[in-house]
Amino acid sequence: GFDLVKMPKGRLQIQGLANFQRGVWENDDHLWWTHAKPGDKLELKLAVEAAGKHALSVAMTKAPDYGIVQFYLDGEKIGEPIDLYATKVEPTGKVKLGDFDLSAGEHVLTVEIVGANEKAVQSYMFGLDRIFLEK
Numbered sequence: 001g002f003d004l005v006k007m008p009k010g011r012l013q014i015q016g017l018a019n020f021q022r023g024v025w026e027n028d029d030h031l032w033w034t035h036a037k038p039g040d041k042l043e044l045k046l047a048v049e050a051a052g053k054h055a056l057s058v059a060m061t062k063a064p065d066y067g068i069v070q071f072y073l074d075g076e077k078i079g080e081p082i083d084l085y086a087t088k089v090e091p092t093g094k095v096k097l098g099d100f101d102l103s104a105g106e107h108v109l110t111v112e113i114v115g116a117n118e119k120a121v122q123s124y125m126f127g128l129d130r131i132f133l134e135k
Contacts, residue, residue, distance in 0.1 A: 002031050002128070005043035005108055010036030015127070017061070020089045030061050030127040037124060038067075038113050046073075046107040046133065055134045056109075057096045061127030062086035068117065069126055071097055072110040084126065085117035094132060 004012075015032035017025045033042055048054065056073065066084035070077060078097050109131065113124045 003045040005045055008036065008042040009040045010034055024091045025129045030129045033126040036113050038115050040113050042111040044109045046109045048102045048104050048107055051102065051104045052135055053099055053101050055096065055099050057094045057132040059094050059129040060084060060092045061089065061129060062092055063089045065121035065123035065125050067113045067124035067126060068115045070112045070114045073100060074107050081114050083117050085120040
């Protein structure tokens with residue numbers, strides 16, 4: 001499960017995905033964020049057990065009605081915006097956000113909806129399957 005800093009705007013739920021494709025999402029589900037608008041943010045707690053350099057990656061979902069998101073770590077923008085539009089529901093696989101020198105303790109990973117592909121249904125949805133934090 002994911003640990004939230006606070007409830008975001010919109011609606012957050014766990015959506016089962018086994019009817020789309022089995023065995024590609026962890027537990028055949030994802031954290032599904034809907035009814036959000038560009039500028040809205042989802043803040044997740046990231047627990048770091050030991051200080052040091054970590055590779056941070058995420059596995060997400062792409063779909064026809066999904067948005068473009070920007071990630072932040074402890075309030076700092078990381079990487080470029082990621083377009084999650086696809087013609088069908090599919091996993092992104094593991095997407096690396098970068099390598100970071102982190103202190104032990106709690107950090108915050110923020111997802112901001114910044115827009116949507118012009119081909120997408122403008123619903124700005126977002127689906128998060130897993131967060132990978134590897135030393």
